[in-house]
Amino acid sequence: MKNTFLSVLVLLFAAPSFAEQGDTGKSPQSFFVRETVADPTLKKNESVFVFKFKINDFAVTDSIQLSDNGKAKKVKPDDAGMVTLTVKPGKHKFQFFANSFFFEVYTDSVEIKPRYRTSADVIFQSAIHEQISDKPVIYVYPETTKNISVLLDVKGTLGFSYPQYNGGWDFTADPNGTICMNGKQYDYLFWDGATTVNLSTTKLQDGFLVKKNELIPFFEDKLSAMGLSPREMNDFITYWCPRMQANESSFVHFEFNSGYESVSTMQITPKPDNLFRMYMIWGDAAGLQDVTFTPQHLEKVTRSGFTVVEWGGTELKNIPQELVFTK
Amino acid sequence: MKKLVSLLITLPFLPAAGFSRDAKTPEWVPPYTIVKSVEDPALKKSEAVFVFQFNASGSAVAAHAIRLSYNGTEKTVHPDLKGETTLKLTPGNYKFQFFYNTEHLEIYTDSIAVQPGFCTTIEVRFESSLIPTVAEKPVIYVYPEKTQQVKINLNVKGELQFTYPAYQNGWSFTANPDGTIQLGGKQYDYLFWDAQTNVRSDVFQTGFVVARDSLLPFFETQLAAMGLNPREAQDFITYWCPRMMQNEKSVIHFEFNAGCDQFAGMEITPKPDHLFRVFMVWADAAEVNCAAMKSQRIEKGNRSGFTVVEWGGAAVENLSRQMVTK
Numbered sequence: 182m183k184n185t186f187l188s189v190l191v192l193l194f195a196a197p198s199f200a201e202q203g204d205t206g207k208s209p210q211s212f213f214v215r216e217t218v219a220d221p222t223l224k225k226n227e228s229v230f231v232f233k234f235k236i237n238d239f240a241v242t243d244s245i246q247l248s249d250n251g252k253a254k255k256v257k258p259d260d261a262g263m264v265t266l267t268v269k270p271g272k273h274k275f276q277f278f279a280n281s282f283f284f285e286v287y288t289d290s291v292e293i294k295p296r297y298r299t300s301a302d303v304i305f306q307s308a309i310h311e312q313i314s315d316k317p318v319i320y321v322y323p324e325t326t327k328n329i330s331v332l333l334d335v336k337g338t339l340g341f342s343y344p345q346y347n348g349g350w351d352f353t354a355d356p357n358g359t360i361c362m363n364g365k366q367y368d369y370l371f372w373d374g375a376t377t378v379n380l381s382t383t384k385l386q387d388g389f390l391v392k393k394n395e396l397i398p399f400f401e402d403k404l405s406a407m408g409l410s411p412r413e414m415n416d417f418i419t420y421w422c423p424r425m426q427a428n429e430s431s432f433v434h435f436e437f438n439s440g441y442e443s444v445s446t447m448q449i450t451p452k453p454d455n456l457f458r459m460y461m462i463w464g465d466a467a468g469l470q471d472v473t474f475t476p477q478h479l480e481k482v483t484r485s486g487f488t489v490v491e492w493g494g495t496e497l498k499n500i501p502q503e504l505v506f507t508k
Numbered sequence: 509m510k511k512l513v514s515l516l517i518t519l520p521f522l523p524a525a526g527f528s529r530d531a532k533t534p535e536w537v538p539p540y541t542i543v544k545s546v547e548d549p550a551l552k553k554s555e556a557v558f559v560f561q562f563n564a565s566g567s568a569v570a571a572h573a574i575r576l577s578y579n580g581t582e583k584t585v586h587p588d589l590k591g592e593t594t595l596k597l598t599p600g601n602y603k604f605q606f607f608y609n610t611e612h613l614e615i616y617t618d619s620i621a622v623q624p625g626f627c628t629t630i631e632v633r634f635e636s637s638l639i640p641t642v643a644e645k646p647v648i649y650v651y652p653e654k655t656q657q658v659k660i661n662l663n664v665k666g667e668l669q670f671t672y673p674a675y676q677n678g679w680s681f682t683a684n685p686d687g688t689i690q691l692g693g694k695q696y697d698y699l700f701w702d703a704q705t706n707v708r709s710d711v712f713q714t715g716f717v718v719a720r721d722s723l724l725p726f727f728e729t730q731l732a733a734m735g736l737n738p739r740e741a742q743d744f745i746t747y748w749c750p751r752m753m754q755n756e757k758s759v760i761h762f763e764f765n766a767g768c769d770q771f772a773g774m775e776i777t778p779k780p781d782h783l784f785r786v787f788m789v790w791a792d793a794a795e796v797n798c799a800a801m802k803s804q805r806i807e808k809g810n811r812s813g814f815t816v817v818e819w820g821g822a823a824v825e826n827l828s829r830q831m832v833t834k
Contacts, residue, residue, distance in 0.1 A: 315750075316746065316750070318746070340750065340753070341749055341750040341753055343724070343742065343745055343746050343749065345724065365728075365738065366738035367738060367742050368738070368739050368742055368743075369742070371742075371746040373750050397672065397674065401694075411688075411694065411695035411696065411697070412697050415672070415696055415697050415698065415700075416697075418672055419645065419647070419672050419698075419700040422670055422672065423644070423645070423669070423670040423702050426669065426670050
């Protein structure tokens with residue numbers, strides 16, 4: 182609960198401020214006080230919050246992790262998704278966490294008077310963002326010409342593949358990366374697909390904010406640091422930069438190796454000595470000028486022995502910026 | 509005037525409902541309007557007069573010759589400063605064609621009747637035949653016979669956008685027979701550029717309609733017929749197919765060599781033994797009436813000696829208004 186909390190402030194009664202911010206990343210309100218009424222049955226040093234937990238219009242009945250002014254506890258909603266919490270009168274800041282598929286909900290300070298009962302709805306917003314994984318390309322460099330099989334498990338729907346993926350790619354690869362399959366020659370394996378990104382667990386803020394005119398030096402620098410070959414860098418830069426140049430600035434986050442597994446996994450036979458996978462998640466940084474990005478650690482390919490390199494990426498569009506980035 | 513024959517555009521009286529359904533399409537304006545038809549006492553009963561008011565993009569077409577034909581008779585007219593010209597004919601039915609220049613669509617009319625002694629005024633609006641688009645990902649592969657210095661200059665008809673390596677009044681580099689390029693201490697496999705440019709709206713006079721499932725075999729066959737090597741063909745296919753797959757069917761036209769100069773001229777020093785350029789213009793076939801489209805001849809690149817190969821393309825969108833052919 183401590184680390185997974187996204188530092189998102191959901192302003193009480195402040196839904197209009199979201200709406201005013203235009204089209205990009207409009208966040209639905211997640212915490213909504215319905216009523217506050219005096220309850221004479223309560224003791225003088227008691228107040229009560231009644232939370233109703235919802236996902237869309239459905240009541241949440243699974244356990245919820247709740248924190249009240251920093252004190253964490255687990256609560257179990259009833260069949261209607263309701264939890265009654267007796268507290269001391271005064272100011273309370275809450276955090277609610279259902280599971281990693283939903284954004285955590287943060288509240289501002291909520292004041293409650295003695296012998297009052299406040300009912301509030303807590304609405305969990307999905308953190309799973311559907312997108313197209315664009316152009317993952319796989320380069321295969323064995324030490325000697327050999328037969329190789331690659332099995333791909335896309336966490337979503339495989340779209341276009343070339344050479345065509347028919348339950349697997351079986352081919353002969355040369356040390357220079359040339360692939361022979363069904364009598365034809367290829368330089369890489371290509372696929373795309375519809376996949377998802379979990380915006381609550383992906384730390385997009387561990388990354389970079391890159392201005393349009395700095396894209397090329399940025400990628401030359403970072404991709405060299407990752408150990409990509411000139412050929413791989415060329416393909417990456419000429420694929421992404423023309424699109425990224427449409428934005429004044431872009432946010433860029435890289436997932437490496439195990440971080441790639443939420444998009445797809447790969448089974449290569451025989452097993453390569455080194456497998457390097459890199460997935461770039463990026464989007465328009467308009468509206469993120471005040472966000473501080475922490476430059477992330479970049480992993481590096483080891484190019485000894487039988488090496489396989491894959492890069493791919495996705496452009497995030499229409500994400501709830503307020504829920505994803507902390508200012 | 510021979511050009512007239514091949515340039516067919518929709519008639520104003522064809523059902524406009526089909527056009528207005530697409531919200532993205534600008535409001536459709538017919539290319540000509542009969543402004544008025546009035547009896548002129550100065551005319552004999554055996555005479556009738558047409559007054560044409562020509563304009564293009566909202567301005568009168570003045571001081572420009574217009575090629576005109578009525579019922580197959582061709583004539584060049586010179587509109588006055590208001591863009592007007594008068595044509596005296598005998599009463600009857602007339603079908604007109606108007607041609608301004610290659611940057612504007614030719615206009616065909618239905619049969620228009622003029623009564624004896626009447627003067628009919630017709631406003632004729634020439635519409636640009638150029639559709640703004642992005643010339644995407646032209647990549648240039650350079651294969652000299654031996655390692656040598658090469659300089660390439662582009663003359664882009666439009667605005668150059670992204671280039672890689674950076675285009676600075678040209679690319680000057682060292683090229684190797686395997687196609688690798690050394691420029692500014694870095695290694696590249698090709699030269700990349702894209703640009704904001706225009707495509708002629710009558711581009712799909714010839715070409716192919718290809719169903720989604722047939723895209724791969726289609727390109728494998730055609731690109732091999734053009735003489736692209738596996739590397740070039742794969743780069744082409746993996747760039748375009750994922751997007752074209754979104755259409756049930758795509759309409760495809762290739763421009764070769766000199767035909768690519770409409771997007772960008774290319775000057776290479778020293779002159780290569782063979783330069784092969786192919787540029788694909790494509791669109792969602794649902795947006796184009798391709799019934800009259802003829803299949804096109806595929807050109808083939810010669811790869812002997814110092815060879816330079818370029819491929820690029822452009823997706824054309826929102827062209828239903830202009831692209832319907834009879």
